[in-house]
Amino acid sequence: MGAMYCVAQTTSGPARETKLVIRPYAADDNASLTEIWYQASRLSHGFLPDDLLLRQRREIAEKYLPQTETWVAVGENGPVGFIGLMDTFIGGLFVAPEAQGSGIGGRLLGHAFDLKRKLALEVYAANHRAVAFYRRHGFCGVRRRETDDNGLPHPLILMQKPCPTGQRATPRPSA
Incomplete structure (x- = not known):
């Protein structure tokens, strides 16, 4: 290479x-x-x-x-x-x-x-710099969960590229 x-x-x-x-x-x-x-x-x-x-x-x-x-x-x-x-x-x-x-x-x-040609990832919602970085590179949020893999209250956002049709915003916390 x-x-x-x-x-x-x-x-x-x-x-x-x-x-x-x-x-x-x-x-x-x-x-x-x-x-x-x-x-x-x-x-x-x-x-x-x-x-x-x-x-x-x-x-x-x-x-x-x-x-x-x-x-x-x-x-x-x-x-x-x-x-x-x-x-x-x-x-x-x-x-x-x-x-x-x-x-x-x-x-x-x-x-x-x-x-x-298609990628997905999970990022901590509190890592604002990383979320912004992935958005700049064409990723969008498709789902959010309120606890991480360790059961800790640190929300994670599932992001992917390319974005699903019509999907452009990172999901907000559920009420």
């Missing part, structure tokens, strides 16, 4: 073009991707208890990364993000906090969409 390029906006200067390669996961990626997952999760999911994140971190390393179709975004200094697919469902999209906002997440989404 050839190199892909994205424009990275730095906080100290103008945008610059950086090399970004998207390639399949390799076992050697496990430690760095698990750390990217953990740091990005702590930033985006601050409402989740620390013990839950630590337990999920082990599951990411032992089960999720080795058992899903995972694509890794690799920059000049190594992995900077990844997307994990279970058929057409995105199990996770994570970009290292220091690389967020530079187009890497969009590149990973584009790569996955090019492969599958």
Whole structure:
């Protein structure tokens, strides 16, 4: 697979073009991707208890990364993000906090969409930045549930691309 390029906006200067390669996961990626997952999760999911994140971190390393179709975004200094697919469902999209906002997440989404032509995912409703990101990339909300997979009161929104005919809004909480 050839190199892909994205424009990275730095906080100290103008945008610059950086090399970004998207390639399949390799076992050697496990430690760095698990750390990217953990740091990005702590930033985006601050409402989740620390013990839950630590337990999920082990599951990411032992089960999720080795058992899903995972694509890794690799920059000049190594992995900077990844997307994990279970058929057409995105199990996770994570970009290292220091690389967020530079187009890497969009590149990973584009790569996955090019492969599958239809995608779905669940995102925490409280993660407003992620919900807005997916909307900018053509996803729409199709269903909402009020508790997460752990039974915690953290609503999740099921989003998909392409949107069902006539569906454009994220569902609101039920009364």
